[in-house]
Amino acid sequence: MSDAQALFATHQATLQQALEAIQTRDYWTPYSEMPSKRIYGENAEAEGKAAFESYLNARFELAGVPEVADVGEEASPYGIELNIRYPQPDPQALIARMQAALPAWRDAGVDARAGVCMEILQRLNQRSFEIAHAVMHTTGQAFMMAFQAGGPHAQDRGLEAVAYAYAEMKKVPENATWTKPQGKNPPLVMHKRFHIVPRGISLVIACSTFPTWNTYPGLFASLVTGNPVIVKPHPGAVLPVAISVKIAQQVLEEAGFDPALVSMAADSSQAPITKTLALDPAVKLIDFTGSTAFGDWLEENARQAQVFTEKAGVNSIVIDSVQDMKAVARNLAFTLSLYSGQMCTTTQAIYVPRTGIKTAEGSLSFDEVAQALATATSKFLADNDRACAVLGAVQSCATAERIEQCTALGEVVLASESRQHPEFANARVRTPLILKVDAQDKATYSEERFGPIAFIIATDSTEHSLNLAREVINEKGAITLGVYSTDAQVLEAAEALAIDVKVALSCNLDGGVFVNQSAAFSDFHATGGNPAANASLTDTAFVARRFVIVQSRRHA
Amino acid sequence: MSDAQALFATHQATLQQALEAIQTRDYWTPYSEMPSKRIYGENAEAEGKAAFESYLNARFELAGVPEVADVGEEASPYGIELNIRYPQPDPQALIARMQAALPAWRDAGVDARAGVCMEILQRLNQRSFEIAHAVMHTTGQAFMMAFQAGGPHAQDRGLEAVAYAYAEMKKVPENATWTKPQGKNPPLVMHKRFHIVPRGISLVIACSTFPTWNTYPGLFASLVTGNPVIVKPHPGAVLPVAISVKIAQQVLEEAGFDPALVSMAADSSQAPITKTLALDPAVKLIDFTGSTAFGDWLEENARQAQVFTEKAGVNSIVIDSVQDMKAVARNLAFTLSLYSGQMCTTTQAIYVPRTGIKTAEGSLSFDEVAQALATATSKFLADNDRACAVLGAVQSCATAERIEQCTALGEVVLASESRQHPEFANARVRTPLILKVDAQDKATYSEERFGPIAFIIATDSTEHSLNLAREVINEKGAITLGVYSTDAQVLEAAEALAIDVKVALSCNLDGGVFVNQSAAFSDFHATGGNPAANASLTDTAFVARRFVIVQSRRHA
Secondary structure: OOHHHHHHHHHHHHHHHHHHHHHHOOOOOOOOOOOOHHHHOOOHHHHHHHHHHHHOOOEOOOOOOOEEEEEOOOOOOOOOOOOOEEEEEOHHHHHHHHHHHHHHHHHOOHHHHHHHHHHHHHHHHHOHHHHHHHHHHHHOOOHHHHHHHHOHHHHHHHHHHHHHHHHHHHOOOOEEEEEEEEOOEEEEEEEEEEEEEEOOEEEEEOOOOOOOOOOHHHHHHHHHOOOOEEEEOOOOOOHHHHHHHHHHHHHHHHOOOOHHHEEEOOOOOOOOOHHHHHOOOOEEEEEEEOOHHHHHHHHHHOOOOEEEEEOOOOOEEEEOEEOOHHHHHHHHHHHHHHHHHOOOOOOOEEEEEOOOEEEOOEEEOHHHHHHHHHHHHHHHOOOHHHHHHHHOOOOOHHHHHHHHHHHHHOEEEEOOOEEOOOOOOOOOEEOOEEEEEEOOOHHHHOOOOOOOEEEEEEEOOHHHHHHHHHHHHHHHOOOEEEEEOOOHHHHHHHHHHHHHHOOEEEEOOOOOOOOOOOOOOOOOEOOOOEOOEOOOEOOHHHHHOOEEEEEEEEEO | OOHHHHHHHHHHHHHHHHHHHHHHOOOOOOOOOOOOHHHHOOOHHHHHHHHHHHHOOOEOOOOOOOEEEEEOOOOOOOOOOOOOEEEEEOHHHHHHHHHHHHHHHHHOOHHHHHHHHHHHHHHHHHOHHHHHHHHHHHHOOOHHHHHHHHOHHHHHHHHHHHHHHHHHHHOOOOEEEEEEEEOOEEEEEEEEEEEEEEOOEEEEEOOOOOOOOOOHHHHHHHHHOOOOEEEEOOOOOOHHHHHHHHHHHHHHHHOOOOHHHEEEOOOOOOOOOHHHHHOOOOEEEEEEEOOHHHHHHHHHHOOOOEEEEEOOOOOEEEEOEEOOHHHHHHHHHHHHHHHHHOOOOOOOEEEEEOOOEEEOOEEEOHHHHHHHHHHHHHHHOOOHHHHHHHHOOOOOHHHHHHHHHHHHHOEEEEOOOEEOOOOOOOOOEEOOEEEEEEOOOHHHHOOOOOOOEEEEEEEOOHHHHHHHHHHHHHHHOOOEEEEEOOOHHHHHHHHHHHHHHOOEEEEOOOOOOOOOOOOOOOOOEOOOOEOOEOOOEOOHHHHHOOEEEEEEEEEO
């Protein structure tokens, strides 16, 4: 048994569970989201922190990649000094090496590749504390979120992609015998072989806010289907990618493959290399998370590649009627506050009839609904320690500036505040800005305002709210839609709307589940059917285009 | 039970067999390829011919499609008068009607749609004689081929697409309960619904040579996944599409759906409407078979749609060594002759070492190999009746003229002849042109020369042959590659080549299986991985992009 096949044997039971989970879509994960000593080990926390600190003020080394420059411009949103340098590889030399490494990886077969991918995921899991610190100090996520979303939840999404791809590849038999009767004559008998053939080099373009969660699906979907993967990190969030790539390289090398099968191509914001890589004829797969402008550019120009994009959108909530406005407001306060609204799933547009809404305790005017949201958010963020542990820090100066710029776009219901982080004196912490606008100010609320900026939109009626949501999502896209109603007909109308504009719907969330959170193996992240994304994490379409089937046949 | 669900019940067992067949990839079909009375009924042949004749010199009526013109310019390659007129619908009105019909078709659900599709296929099967005559007199295929490739084999490919799409849609549960433990607190419990949502209007652009075989996969893959389908026939081969669409409309209407869910948009070669349809924002799926120029145009311009193309290529054979040259030559003579080389799978480039090849009976020089092919083809076509029954007629004047134009491209090994068809005095019948060229004349043999035109290419060695095949297929694409060798190492080198350039390989075909024929449920037609096609008939990637998954969730 090869090393890779031994890895498959080790992880086969977990893979089998993953395969079952994507079918039943019940809660399941092999990677605990609790950063507990019991699960991760007595010293995991301290070791993770120490490992993170060992990268600071140093050069990050990766396996045998020819380099042309030394780059590094990460700035912690928490204000600590990072000063990490990374090798920038020569793109042509890197691609040539990866192409040379492709046949051995391809020919290792599905099980061997799955075994290696599962081992990488397990090692990533073991290193969750270290990765959490790296995610925290590049994205600005608070530690708990950096641990969960950057660690186990990202690993879940990676495993989900492995499971989907594995199932698809295994549907194709390696061999078949084809026997066609010929009446009284002997039958025609052909022996056939079917090969899973990767498309070529895969380029995964990571973003600055979720450098692991949004990267692992494309990385693992491409890798397990046989494609070497270049991860191009955002210059502002390199370390979590670098650690992940290094772990992948170690596992690949131990299993007897070229570690460069997973490589990182760091660059600088002054001299970006993404377009060069994206247009290289050898690059046949591209995964991208980021701006609509660049996503559209990739779709238009990288014609030699299958391009999977997640872009901007206007996530929306329609409030029609509620049982308990306080519970609803608490739920939405958390949604708006979490990671200061820097999730691709955070609500931006909240539609409320200007005539107000019904609740179990009587009617509330539009202004009362707006005030309830503002009050709940203020209360939720009243304790500064807790606030900072949820808000985290704002990743970029541009986002912090955007909050300022947007203040004049409507009537301020809740002003954004700067907060002093209890641990990091220079952390860039901001609370959400909530504005009231009228339905007719469509240009204002229908443009993505990335960051902690939300609009409460006064509409003529719930029907009007649903129609506006339909228009905006059709034009600008969305990953999440929420609806609050005690009326079954309104919920069905929202369901019909979600189907029409191809967006995931959450109904009446007023407890411990939030519209901006999705669970791997159960929730599909984006549908691929509206302008916010052309692919879904993860469905069959996300994996099936990463390989082709080549057959041969001969007489038996 | 709705009518559609009753249809599902009727056809469920056959669908189940199809689902098993695409996994085992053994020979299987529910549609007999033998045009026998025992299977199709005592009167099927006569009724089919009479039905075909009833269309001549008449107007073909389709269900409720608003029309803007009356078109019709088909000319039988057999020279008989057709004079059939078709309604040309107003594209905007057609699309509006289809969009209005979409929700009911979508909401009917997977089983209901599968039932309707299976019933359409069964009715198409029952009408195979009628369709055979329509295919014969538009494409020029000889009757037996028109029956098989235009009838049961096309139906097989339609059913294969239904089975693939059905399996993918059924992988997604309609409902799920998600229960996440919360330590000592009660678990979070969410009820989730998952909807299969079609992308929108599907446009299937048919070709003039295989108006059913190349149309049914896209048509049925789109229809069963919930997308209304417009078939845009080639102006030269409308009738087989019109009959197919009419049958689909009848089944849809009987099952309670708008018959316009499958519609035909005929046009004329003077005023084509394909580009207008392809760029319509409502058109989200496009299937195309035809020229590389137009396929590339669609891929470049129809950016709102998922585009599946089958384009030109240079199908190749490498001859290294053989057991029995006569058997090989007989096999290739049939391949080159069948439908006068007008198949997208017909061999064009035959690479042979200039130093000759080894056989079980001693060596043969390059010229002896070329002569063996010429002689076998001449002998095979010596009986004029048999020749015409295999050659059929040349679909277009352009193809007939191309044979003339290509005569000077090399040294003629076998000249193309015009033949007198025993039944149709004005049939355009041509035998294959076989030319000898040198490996260095790459521009000559590496351009697709559609029709009965083949090149025997003198190379330095088998290694040189394989390298040239690699270069040409990488640049121009291919759907088929054949290799003849008695050397296991050469066969493995050919297998490696096939994997690298992503083309289906046939080894040592010297009996009753031909490189240009593929069997549904077992052989993949095109890989989607080289320039000849960006999709495969049929793999998961061909169906999975035709729908998205929209979910909703709420507290249980």
